[in-house]
Structure formats: C-alpha cells, structure tokens
Amino acid sequence: MKVGVLALQGAVAEHRSMLEKLGATAVAVKKVEDLLDLDGLIIPGGESTTISKLMHKYDLMEAVRRFGHAGKPILGTCAGAILLAKEIQGQAEHHLGLMEIKVERNAFGRQKDSFEALLPIAHVGADYPAVFIRAPYIVEVSDRGDVLAKYEDKIVAARVDHYLACAFHPELTEDTRLHKYFLDMIKK
Ligand code: GLN
Numbered sequence: 001m002k003v004g005v006l007a008l009q010g011a012v013a014e015h016r017s018m019l020e021k022l023g024a025t026a027v028a029v030k031k032v033e034d035l036l037d038l039d040g041l042i043i044p045g046g047e048s049t050t051i052s053k054l055m056h057k058y059d060l061m062e063a064v065r066r067f068g069h070a071g072k073p074i075l076g077t078c079a080g081a082i083l084l085a086k087e088i089q090g091q092a093e094h095h096l097g098l099m100e101i102k103v104e105r106n107a108f109g110r111q112k113d114s115f116e117a118l119l120p121i122a123h124v125g126a127d128y129p130a131v132f133i134r135a136p137y138i139v140e141v142s143d144r145g146d147v148l149a150k151y152e153d154k155i156v157a158a159r160v161d162h163y164l165a166c167a168f169h170p171e172l173t174e175d176t177r178l179h180k181y182f183l184d185m186i187k188k
Helices: 012-021 048-057 060-069 079-084 177-187
Strands: 002-006 025-029 040-043 074-077 085-088 099-104 114-121 125-133 137-141 146-151 154-160 163-166
Touching: 002 012, 012 025, 012 177, 040 060, 040 079, 040 177, 048 060, 048 079, 060 074, 074 079, 079 085, 079 099, 079 163, 099 154, 099 163, 114 146, 125 146, 125 177, 137 146, 163 177
Parallel strands: 002 025, 002 040, 040 074, 074 163, 085 099
Antiparallel strands: 099 137, 114 125, 137 154, 146 154, 154 163
C-alpha cells in the first residue's frame, strides 16, 4: 500500500515513519505528480494558512480535491483537518472543502495551548494518547458521518465517507492505532 504525506510544511517525517512502521510505503507529496498511484493521503498538522498558500502555489489544491473526489481516503490531522473542512467558523472561505465538517481554529484557548489527554476513540481503542497543539475542534459533523472522539464535550475526531479528521497529532507518540485505522479504511 502506498500512502502519501503532503510535505509542504508541518509534521511530515513523523507521519511517514508511522506508516512505515505499519508496513505501508510512505511517499512525500510535494508536487502534483507525486499523487499518482497513491492509495491514500495524509495532510499533516502545521499552519493551515501557510499550507493552503503553498498548495495553491504548487497547484496541489485542485489536485488533492480531484484525489478526494476520486474516492481516495484522506486523513487530516490538526491543520490538516482545517484544510479538509467544508466550513471554518468565522471564515467565509474554506480550503479544500472536501469533508462535511465545520471546524473552529485555535479552539482550546491560550492556557491550553498544548496538552495531552488519554481518550477513547471509536474503532481505534481506549486510552489513546492525544497530543493537542493550538488545536482546532470540530463544531459539527454531517449526518452521514461519525463522531469518533470527544474531549470535554468537544468533537476532536470524526469520519465522513472516506475522510478522517482529528484535532490532535497522532504522529507524535508511539501509538500507531489511529494510523492503523486509516490504513484499514484504505483497504476497504
Ligand atoms: N493552529 C493551527 C492552524 O490553525 C493548527 C495547529 C496544528 O496543526 N498543530 O492552522
């Protein structure tokens, strides 16, 4: 299985090593051609506005939209979830707009800039170590989708169709279960 990691900015190497630990081939995606023959794509955390600008610059915005419309699974983590979302609170424009979720950026406030919490995640398991860094949260998930995890009543992981989004950074611990779930989505 070949899975891409959008490699314009953000936590790329950690996602790649997670994928390789699970036996998948990880491909750094920097240009449109890199998307060819991939089975899935991860959009990492970082700064969504910066990643968005770079995606436009390298024609990847439209190319990743086509990738999603072709039914290929996409995992968006933190900034990646913001990039996937159809709606961003307080903002008129979305970025990719592929996934029917609404997100709010920097949702946990200053005193909780970054923190770790052990969460149960549906289909993934109990006590998942979720690392939040200036994280967004998911305000709404379409009726067609599933809420997978909450932290203090806020939705922090969801799936809609072949899209998976989480507000935290699943690549920053040794726990491979969320990536494993994404690879299982690709297999099905
Ligand atoms: N706050 C960032 C944004 O709005 C996301 C932070 C992250 O990906 N760790 O894009």
